[in-house]
Amino acid sequence: MTVDRRSVSESTAARLSLYVRSLGVLETEGVRHVSSHAFARRFDLSSAQIRKDLATFGEFGVRGVGYEVSLLRRHLVSILGLDQTRSVAIVGAGRLGTALADYPGFRSGGFAVAALFDNDPAKIGTRTRSGLAVTSVADLPASVERLGIEIGVLTVPAEAAVEAGRLCWESGIAALLNFTSARLNAPSDVHVKNVDLKVNLETLSFYIGGGSPPTRKEEPWPRTRNRSLPRRT
Amino acid sequence: MTVDRRSVSESTAARLSLYVRSLGVLETEGVRHVSSHAFARRFDLSSAQIRKDLATFGEFGVRGVGYEVSLLRRHLVSILGLDQTRSVAIVGAGRLGTALADYPGFRSGGFAVAALFDNDPAKIGTRTRSGLAVTSVADLPASVERLGIEIGVLTVPAEAAVEAGRLCWESGIAALLNFTSARLNAPSDVHVKNVDLKVNLETLSFYIGGGSPPTRKEEPWPRTRNRSLPRRT
């Protein structure tokens, strides 16, 4: 049961990741079986959505019973490719790049930061707190080949992003997590995910709206908000 | 011409941010007018999409002519609320939090990092490289009030995220950028944007697929990929 991955939506793929994490929670709690309904209730998801998502990849459940927690988790881990270690390269050894290089979420669960690149001679050869050496971008193609790097994380300045991105995919990197504000125009077989902090902030600013004057709020403090939640089942 | 912001989709809001940035580029190039078609071609967008997005907020163009670049930009800046300074608080003074606190994208264009919080006594009172002091989370409510903080950035460990999030919205923070893997269940008037690095990495891993063995690629190197691009107009 294999499906063309490119036909699977970004949102479905992201949910699979969530499912894995949530199943992990159940697993540590010793829960053996779970129905889509119970799973949805527990983690505030939609049961129909769960079933649809899973059905894309096979029939993992048993009618009348539900899903076997650890088995389903293993299946999803395999579908996400997390049962093999993915080597990650971070390109741009600035504050953000070095922070990410040492970030636990980037160094666990199937991922390993294998290299950290920069083009600044003053940085090359130095090490991050966790001991990862900064390598010259000139060595990127060879390092990608040698270390089997599959994922690139772009934390260079915006002006350098297009060039750094091209270098990555020309070296054989298959996926990029782009923290810069540049838009990349990657070839279609390279998967790019943009994590544009500025866009995220500006989007939040939009939803806050324009009402309040720059200095301070007019409401009496403290105020507690109503906890309204349209819960799904 | 005002629209209920909550009825505007996340993707539309994100595109407005992109439009502002792109219009800025045209402005510095001295371009006075632009049609939706030319704008789309230049920045690889869709002209119909641009017109639809803008039409949500008013009639900014002139038929037969197009849009006046700097005027449209000012309109969008105002719609996004970027003409006023938004105070941002970063909660969690770890590697990521301090990196973000000093990140230029977080300190420009209508945003200012007004405070950085942590609950670790060893960190409280220390300063980031750019000189921002780490404040105790106990002072968060008072600081939010005093500094008019509207946006919170969560960079605490996952276990602390739910509590930190609640503290934020109970203190009056209207929007959260959540870098943790925790899901927040915020009240409906608090806008939360999740930037879950683990989910992003795992999604990329999904699209890379499972084929290749962990060590190295089998293709001859270097290989340049086909630059196939379904360009829109």
Added chain:
DNA sequence: TTTTGTGAACTAGTTCACAGCT
């Protein structure tokens, strides 16, 4: 003529609801 603004058509994504299996 050119280009906007916008209903209509289309496409993608989600939820419903139930037949079919255990």
Added chain:
DNA sequence: AGCTGTGAACTAGTTCACAAAA
């Protein structure tokens, strides 16, 4: 009886295509 897997219905988002305006 209980729950999955799934077509059908629905909802959201995008693109088309053209009437109206300059």
